[in-house]
Amino acid sequence: MISYLDRYARGATVCHRWPASLKLLLAFAVTLTSVLLPHQAWPAQGVLACFVFAGHSLAGIPFDYLLRRLLAFAPLVMMMSLALPLSQGFAAGWEVMLSILCRSGVAFLAGLWLINVMPFDQLLFTLHRFGMPKLLVAMLAFMYRYVFVLWDEYDRMQTARSARDFGGGSAALRWRIRSQLIGMLLIRAMSRAERVHGAMCARGWDGTVRVFEIPPESVTRNGNHRTI
Amino acid sequence: MIEMSQLSFRYPGGRAALKDVNLKIEAGEVVGLVGPSGAGKSTLLLHLNGLLPLNLAADADSGVSIGGIPIRKDQLTAIRREVGLLFQDPDDQLFCPIVQDDVAFGPLNLNLPPGEVRQRVTDALAAVDLANYGLRQTAQLSVGERKRVCLAGVLACRPSVLALDEPFSNLDPRARRKLIAILQNFAGTQVIATHDLDLVLELCQRVIVLDDGRVRADGPTRAILSDRELMEQHGLEVPYRRASGRDG
Structure with missing residues (x-):
């Protein structure tokens, strides 16, 4: 993903x-x-x-x-x-x-x-430099970070379902199960959001978005950085 | 010093997670918090950082104090400066796409000048042996690396207390050894909630057994962990190294 x-x-x-x-x-x-x-x-x-x-x-x-x-x-x-x-x-x-x-x-x-x-981080940095509000930049960064986590979670749930569906069931049943999976994913996403908010508060989050101003142009070809 | 006095907590609409917990942990102590699942270990750690109780009134005392500072709404910034909390699931804690941004999150919220933030990010990543990972994507890291980046994010705030929730879960032996070495180098107070009793034996001088929200035992690690009857009574086992006499 x-x-x-x-x-x-x-x-x-x-x-x-x-x-x-x-x-x-x-x-x-x-x-x-x-x-x-x-x-x-x-x-x-x-x-x-x-x-x-x-x-x-x-x-x-x-x-x-x-x-x-x-x-x-x-x-x-x-x-x-x-x-x-x-x-x-x-x-x-x-x-x-x-x-x-x-x-x-x-x-x-x-x-x-x-x-x-x-790279997406470079895009966010450039958008920020062009005046995009920090809050929007932070929201995009969150989205980019958690779309992978949620997709992986959906993948694991799909795998768990496949392990027990024995290839049977009608199309209607499969659709019902798929919609239940998406519902479960939504509930899990909400509880994860609560935990993430807790983790942010634990490191001093007070609702103000602060951006680490280091241009990501320092990324080398393999994704490592030369200097911080 | 951490002090808890008659701390009780019930989740909204749920069961009581902590019941009359009284504890004193001295500065510099490394304490293992053990007990069966659902014993209240994570809930207790969340109290150390002021994440619980929810909706704490401004003048209400939660019954917990860190270094003499009572955990109240108006003291949360000071408390969170002192206590670094490591969450069980690194994906809950790594919310920035890029490693250096995540490590810098705490120092930025402390309103430190940019040069100081940069220095803390560099130092914290070096401390967890990930000096070249600053611009890596967090989603591309292994579980062990993610845990270490989480720890770097906590260390970058330079807390005096580390509260660690299952820091060794899902780690392979090499990642586990690396994390142990990092924790052994930390000079402050540590409260480690874990099921890994061999590790408690290695890292902690003192163990607190929590079960059903109450403190059931509190004392020197070797004495507690070798008490077979006590351990089995609370859904635990005498660790392998203690049982086989390999812990020296």
Whole structure:
């Protein structure tokens, strides 16, 4: 799971060598342009998409990696964008729906490129330098830290379930068990959140976010640091 | 010095976890806290750091004092400066994605200047033999390394008391030995809640047996741990090294 989100973030391509602020600005500019373009500007959206794909190629991110993540992302956006034609009895709204799909696709790929051309801690540091509030930076850091822990927990629960399901049961039963697992995961996540809060308080947390101001550019290729 | 006077605690809607606990632990003592699961060991440790009782009123006394400072809401900062708490599950304690950020968390909350924070991070990581791990991702560490980073995070606050909750659980023998060596080098007071009685024999001069929220025995390690009847009465066993006469 650890490499699922940003598997190529510590690469050595030309994109990885660019300054962090340039990468952040590029991704932001592409997303903003895509969002601000009028509905009818399909060729411009296509150009932006080509630009993003070129960025992925330059960064050495394989196509099947992108495709798998796009497939995971697409149903969610599809459901949201389908709401528009649905609200108009499927008589209109298709163009806007396609436009939403296109814009969100470009934005998603730009974001994916960004997290794969620099380590997440460097991204957070750069966002902080660009003025993102400390609280938001801390929340993103927590999310990045605990998504792996929760995923591992879900994996262990899945394994425990597999060890006792003997391959039987109907599809309905499997779905019921899966939803129970997710419910259990939520309860465990809440109790973990309480313990994490306790651990933070034990080291003097008073609700004020303080950031350790050491630029992560000092990371060497293997992830170790030269100096603190 | 740690003092507990008639400390009782009941979790909201739950059973009583601690009942009339009276304890005195002198500065520099290394004390093992043993007992069956659910005896109240972790609850007792949480009281040392002021994490329990919950919603403590500003002027209410919890019945615990550290170095003469009573644990009250208005004294929590001073108490947490003195007591470093190591949690059982390192994933509860390592909440930052990068090692150095996590180790720096405590010193930053102490409002130390950046140079001092940097120095403490360097010293703490060196103390746990992880000097080159500053920019590693916490999620990529082994359990043993995570435990040591947790300990570095605690040591970076330079506490006078270490309260350790099952510090040796899930560690392989090598990681266990490393952690023992680190604890042996710590000069302050230590309260170690553990099921690892061989280790208690090695590290602690004094043992407290806790069962069903009450202190059942308190005395020198060798005397307590070799009392077979007492140990079995409280769901424990005479440690292998004591039983086989290998503890010297």
